[in-house]
Amino acid sequence: MVNKLIALLAVVGVLISGILIHTETSKAAEMNFSVSAVIPENQIDKSKTYFELRMKPGQVQELEVLLTNGLAHPVTVETNANTAVTNDNGIVDYSNKAPKFDNTLKTPFSKIAEMPDEITIPANGSRTVKVKVTMPRDSFDGFILGGLHFSEKDNGDKTESGEGVQIKNKYAYVIGVILSENDVAVNPDMKMNRIKPDQVNYRNVLKVNLQNVKPMILQNLDVDAQVYKEGDDEALYKAKQSALRMAPNSNFDFGISWNNQAFKPGKYRLKMVATSGDQTWKWDERFEIKADAAASFNDKAVGLEKDYTMWYVAGGVLLGLLVLGLVFWLGRRTRNKDEE
Incomplete structure (x- = not known):
C-alpha cells in the first residue's frame, strides 16, 4: 500500500500545473x-482537463466543476480550494488544507478562491460546484498555482497529511488551477535557508531547506548533496534525487539519510x-x-547501528596493559629464580 501511495503521489508531481488526478489507496476502493x-x-x-486561465488584475471569475454520482444513494463531498506547495518528497502537493506558506508567496490560491465546504450529490445525479476566483488588484508576472480538492465526507476512516491524501475505500480528486496574466518569462531562482539535524520516522536525517523564491514552477529539478566532516575530503553521507518539482514560491526539506548512524557532535560541511x-x-x-541536539535525536532514534570503536580502543588498551603486566611478572619471576 505504501508503494502504491508513493507512486500515486508522484503522479501528482508530474502534473506541473495541476491536471485532473485521483488518488486511490485501497484495492477495495470503488x-x-x-x-x-x-x-x-x-x-x-x-x-x-484542468483550469489554465489567462486573467486580468482584479478580475472576478466563477469557475464550475461538475460532480456526478452514479450510486443509488446520495454522496456528500467535502470541497477545498488549496494552495499548491512542495512536500518533503519534492512533489507539488495540492492536498494540504492549511499549509505553512512560504515567506515569498504573495497571493496564495486559497486566499483568492471561494467555494462551499461541502456539497451533496443526489442519487444517480449531478451537482455543479461554483468557485469564485478574485485576482489580486496589482498585476504580476508568473503563476498562481492551486487545486480544487474533492473527497467523500469523512465518516471516520479517512486521514490527511501534508504528503498527500489517505482515504480508505474512497477516492479523492484534485482539479488543478493555474492562473497567469501575461507571457512574461520569469527567471528561476533558488535559495538554501537552513541545515539542521532532524528525524523522519524516528531515523536520523539531515534536513536542508531549499526554497523556490519565484512565481514559477521548477521542473525536472535534480539535487546532489555530500556531507563531510570539517577538514576531511571523504564524504560521510550522500544523497541524490532527480526529477523533483517545486510549486511557485514554496520550500521543502531535502533529506540526507544518516544511514542509521548516531549523530555525532561536531562541525561539518555540506x-x-x-x-x-x-x-x-x-x-x-x-x-x-x-551535543544536546545529537543526544536528543539519538535517544529517540530506531535502528541505530552501534559504534563499537571506543570499546575496541579500550579493549586494546586493556589487553596491552595485561600483556605488559604479564611480561613484568614473568621477568620478576625469572630474576627471583636466578637469585636463588
Missing part, C-alpha cells in the same frame, strides 16, 4: 463520484548542487551539530 472541469472561454489550452534545465545552483556551507 469510485463513488466523479468530477470534471467546465472549461471557460479564457482557458489557454482548451484540450486540458556541498550541494541543484539543477533545473539550464539553471544550476551550488552551495558549500558549514554547519554544526550540537
